[in-house]
Amino acid sequence: MDRVRPSHRPWLAALLVVLGLFGSQRLDASPRPVVVDTRVELAAVANRLAGFEEFSAPGIADYDAAVETHFQRYQDHPVVQLLRALRQQHGIGYSDTVALALAATPHRWQSQQPLALWLRDTSSNWTLDTAQAYLEAMAAFERDTDAAAFFHAQQRFYRRVEAELGPGLQGWPDVAWFEQTLGPQPGLRLQIIAGLLHGRGNYGPRLRGSDGSVQMYAVLGVPEVPPGEANAWPFAAMQRLLVHEFAHSWVNPWVDGQAATLQPAATTLLGATAERMAIQAYGSWQALAYETLVRAVTRGYFQDNGDSASVALLSQEDAARGFGWVPAATDQLRGGARGGRWLNAGTAGAMAALLEAQVAQLQARAAAGVTSVSVARQVPAAGDTQVDSALAQLELYFDRPMGSGVGIFGDRHPTFTGAPRWDADRRVLRLPVALQPSREYVIELNSPSMPGGFAGKDGTVLPAQVWRFRTRALPAH
Structure with missing residues (x-):
């Protein structure tokens, strides 16, 4: 499970290796190795309405707009209120709702196996009572929002996504390598699902059948696509994560044993x-x-x-x-x-x-005193709520000379107006920006799931962290 959020700026492209989104393919030859699953989509819609950050990153802009047009009026639906409470009380989020959605029957939102058995075989924050309450609320949400009409209207778009993703993932992974290297695993099936509202998040839930077979899902997010532009899929990155997710099916039970x-x-x-x-x-x-x-x-x-x-x-x-x-x-x-x-x-x-x-x-x-890189000072300071929107440059002061990598991520950072500039001893980084009044900015420094980023010349790495500040409102005239 990768909790990542996107960053798309031209000047960052040369500095960041963007790891993209990931998928896998069924072992049994499937005519559609990639699908869009409406259970996953509807769960993500509810998460967006509840304000879950991991499902709120911009994706395919035209689809995002269609989702908002149809569902925004339901932001106070009981399932949205339930999700907010579950987040606060039980930490529900990320893979939790994805896994439970795929364990449910389409449209009826009933567990495909006794919930107690599913919970025993699943690593999640659900309890028997909270999982049952969520499924019942999702059934009502699908009915009350007329989600079926929305999904029907999107069928052509869904088929296009499936057709674009399928060829790039055909033949992945090399099943023979896994069986030769880690051993045979009969009864394992895999299915890629395109999670169109997941940002760059990807999840690998599993569902065990009564016969001992295992249905594995690789739910892959999508890169940000501006309005009217064609989808671009990072297949090499998808293939790397496909192998990673596939390996879990051998490694996890072995570790447990x-x-x-x-x-x-x-x-x-x-x-x-x-x-x-x-x-x-x-x-x-x-x-x-x-x-x-x-x-x-x-x-x-x-x-x-x-x-x-x-x-x-x-x-x-x-x-x-x-x-x-x-x-x-x-x-x-x-x-x-x-x-x-x-x-x-x-x-x-x-x-x-x-x-x-x-x-x-x-x-x-x-x-020996060798520690991780730390940020000694930030301009503006983290947590400042009265930042002047006329500020044209952000500054990061590091505790040691830094390497050349820059790791800035997130979908709520300012508009960058130029390339980052290091001072002579590479301890201070200056970032030209254009800020807006009355806006909260969130800048993620390094990402736990992305290669590269801020690292000292001594090889130490800056731990992933968040830099948050808010600009003040313009004075009333």
């Missing part, structure tokens, strides 16, 4: 990296272990396929997200393979030792 060996080391490493991991919602030892192994497998996949460009991008992303030990983990998996299989009886012990070694390295760095 090796908990006794992995938990102590992963728990200790989580404690040493808690702040960095919490930003990315990796708040458990299992999540840290899943991501370590999945990233190691993904790196190995592209190494074996001779895609050095993807390996380099993955390395940047892993480092930016605080998983600098992934290359060593890939080497360990490859070197410890038995019968060609990376996940074997000896893998857990070797991975535990590797994670323990990372803790020792982090402790040594801390003892």
Whole structure:
């Protein structure tokens, strides 16, 4: 699960490697490897009306406008009020509503399997009572908003999106590589879903059948497309995330089965990296272990396929997200393979030792005074609510000399009027802007899910953070 939001400025294009949105494909030959699912769309509409930031980024402008025209009048619907309460009381958001929507029957919004069984097999913030209340409210929302008419009117657009995405993802992933490297997994099926209201967010929910089969979904967001322009799909990035999501189906159950060996080391490493991991919602030892192994497998996949460009991008992303030990983990998996299989009886012990070694390295760095990059000062200051809209330049002061990378993300940052400029010793970055009065700006410095960004010359990385300020109103005349 990637909690990311877009940034689209011409001068940023040369500075940022935009990782785009992701998808996967069914193992059984499907005539439509990518679909638009109205359950996912309607859940996202409700989330937008509830003000969930992760579903509020601009996407395909013409479609966004159609959604707003049809649904904006329902911003006080009971399901919207319920979602706001669930967000505050239970932390519902991101993948939670996506996963439950796909576990529900179309239109009727009833769970396809007993909710208690689904909850037991799903990592989410739902409880039995809140999940049932949400499904009932969504059924009423679909009926009350006449959503069927809206979706019917959008069918031609949906088919066009499916047709554009399908060819670029045909043949992905290489199933034979996974089966040879990680072992066969009968009963696994995959389906890509285009999440047209998800910004750059992507999610990988799973639904286990009564026969033990697993339906895996890769719900991919979309890049921002201005009004009237053609859709542009970042297929290489989609393919990288497809492999990543696919690997979870092997790694997660293996990690769960090796908990006794992995938990102590992963728990200790989580404690040493808690702040960095919490930003990315990796708040458990299992999540840290899943991501370590999945990233190691993904790196190995592209190494074996001779895609050095993807390996380099993955390395940047892993480092930016605080998983600098992934290359060593890939080497360990490859070197410890038995019968060609990376996940074997000896893998857990070797991975535990590797994670323990990372803790020792982090402790040594801390003892030597090597810390993460920090922002010493911002102009305007974070939280300032009286910023003059005539201010033409933002400033970031760093605690050490910086490298050349710039990591600015988000869909609520100011309009940038020129390229960023470093001072002579590369400790101060100045950003030319045009501000509007009475507006809140939110600038994301580095992203936990995007490669590159702000890093010191000493190789340390600025932890992802938010810079928020508000301009004051113009004086009344």
